[in-house]
Amino acid sequence: MSCTINPLVKKIELSPIRELSDAALKYCDAVNLTVGQPDFTTPEHIKLYAKKAIDNNHTSYTSNSGIFNLREAASNFINKKYNLSYNADKEIIVTNGATEAIDISLRTILEKNDEVLLPAPIYVGYEPVITFCGAKPVYMDTSSNNFVLNAEIIKRHLTEKTKCLILCYPCNPTGSIMDKNALAEIAKLLKDKDIFIISDEIYSELTFNNTHYSIANFKDMRDKVILLNGVSKSHSMTGWRIGFIFAPEYLTSQIFKLHQYGTTCSCSISQYAALEALTNGFNDSEYMKKEYIKRRDFIYEELISMGLTVVKPEGAFYIFPSIKKFNVSSLDFSIKLLEKEHLAVVPGSAFSPLGEGYIRISYAASMNELKRGMEKLRHFINSL
Incomplete structure (x- = not known):
């Protein structure tokens, strides 16, 4: 009965972000810089308040x-x-x-x-x-x-x-x-x-x-x-x-x-x-933001040193370097990067056809993971 499914639903494709993130799971040493998931835990005072809400039967x-x-x-x-x-x-x-x-x-x-x-x-x-x-x-x-x-x-x-x-x-x-x-x-x-x-x-x-x-x-x-x-x-x-x-x-x-x-x-x-x-968490984002700025600066300098063209981000926790000079699609680039170096990023084409020629790197990860990721990216680029 698949022919009776709403054709507008069938036309919708799955998110490439999740596909690349899931593909990285099969590599035990993978560095996953795909999903926009902060690596900070929810602040303790928020978790405690939620526990109190359960105890008070706000369910x-x-x-x-x-x-x-x-x-x-x-x-x-x-x-x-x-x-x-x-x-x-x-x-x-x-x-x-x-x-x-x-x-x-x-x-x-x-x-x-x-x-x-x-x-x-x-x-x-x-x-x-x-x-x-x-x-x-x-x-x-x-x-x-x-x-x-x-x-x-x-x-x-x-x-x-x-x-x-x-x-x-x-x-x-x-x-x-x-x-x-x-x-x-x-x-x-x-x-x-x-x-x-x-x-x-x-x-x-x-x-x-x-x-x-x-x-x-x-x-x-x-x-x-x-x-x-x-x-x-x-x-x-x-x-x-x-x-x-x-x-x-x-x-x-x-x-x-x-x-x-x-x-x-x-x-x-x-x-x-x-x-x-x-x-009570009015300014909880401040300590996270300071850390993101440090990570942003590190990633930006690393990408520039690799010879990549990139606009320095002013917010969020993503960076979007160009890979156009390699004459390969962003999807192929991302797949080969994962297969050869076990580094997961998102192809720019996931973000509309106008994203082709770029990759998205999330720096919502620890500095250790970002350093490992940049080493893998540098090695991959040097092999092209």
């Missing part, structure tokens, strides 16, 4: 939107951190990670034949949802601008079918960020257009040398923006699966329907853990 369903205290904490957190104002009662939904937030936000706004603008290279999780909605992903090449989107690039891709723009800064896979001036130009371009903006800011707390600024800060933009965030990267809580949607009520009231029927609510214990993270 039942919560409000569909999430426990109010958590929504209030999320509202306070982004207000103090980024000067953003969202009502805890009507404008915030607690989701099962930012992944669910992406899914239900896109499915709420998209219709068949809509076009979605994506700055590329870009995270793999958007395109499958767009395709499933019957909409069309429109990739915008940012490589000539150090992987940073600007208003001029957007302008070249706008059509009557444009329904949504996706922003994801700090960026996975490039580590690039957007400053206030670039966002202001985009806001000026789009303020009078009926185009939604999904701003995925999951790495906002891992902005290195600048203050993170959101497109939602512009008053002409707030009613168009669906802002996504969570505690996975900021507090090393990937497995707890807590994300947030911040949006005006006319949007959250509709997005809520998909969340309610799709998942009921996020895990109660995880919600209490996130509450602790956003209150």
Whole structure:
């Protein structure tokens, strides 16, 4: 009966990130620099609070939107951190990670034949949802601008079918960020257009040398923006699966329907853990960020010394060197690197066709692992 399966689902391909990560498991000495998984453990005070929540029997369903205290904490957190104002009662939904937030936000706004603008290279999780909605992903090449989107690039891709723009800064896979001036130009371009903006800011707390600024800060933009965030990267809580949607009520009231029927609510214990993270763990990301900067600098200098062309990341924990000079596809390069040197990275082609010619390296790993990884990469490059 496979012929009766929804053809839009059959069209979706599995994530190459997980495929390479899983392939590395068969090598006992492999260095795995694929998945965006912080190597820091969840802070102890968060784990203790979660244990206390279990002891206090907070193990039942919560409000569909999430426990109010958590929504209030999320509202306070982004207000103090980024000067953003969202009502805890009507404008915030607690989701099962930012992944669910992406899914239900896109499915709420998209219709068949809509076009979605994506700055590329870009995270793999958007395109499958767009395709499933019957909409069309429109990739915008940012490589000539150090992987940073600007208003001029957007302008070249706008059509009557444009329904949504996706922003994801700090960026996975490039580590690039957007400053206030670039966002202001985009806001000026789009303020009078009926185009939604999904701003995925999951790495906002891992902005290195600048203050993170959101497109939602512009008053002409707030009613168009669906802002996504969570505690996975900021507090090393990937497995707890807590994300947030911040949006005006006319949007959250509709997005809520998909969340309610799709998942009921996020895990109660995880919600209490996130509450602790956003209150008593207000600056938990600082010590992690300092370490990521050290690792970023080490990886960057190593890649430069190997003769690779690479843009120095300003956020997240990824770096995206070019391998174009080797005249081999990024997938073949990554497979051979794993087979010969037991080093796992992600082919750039995983991040849209415009990622071809690059590889993504995650430096969310210990310095010892990164040193081993760079030795393996250097040996492999010298053999080409």
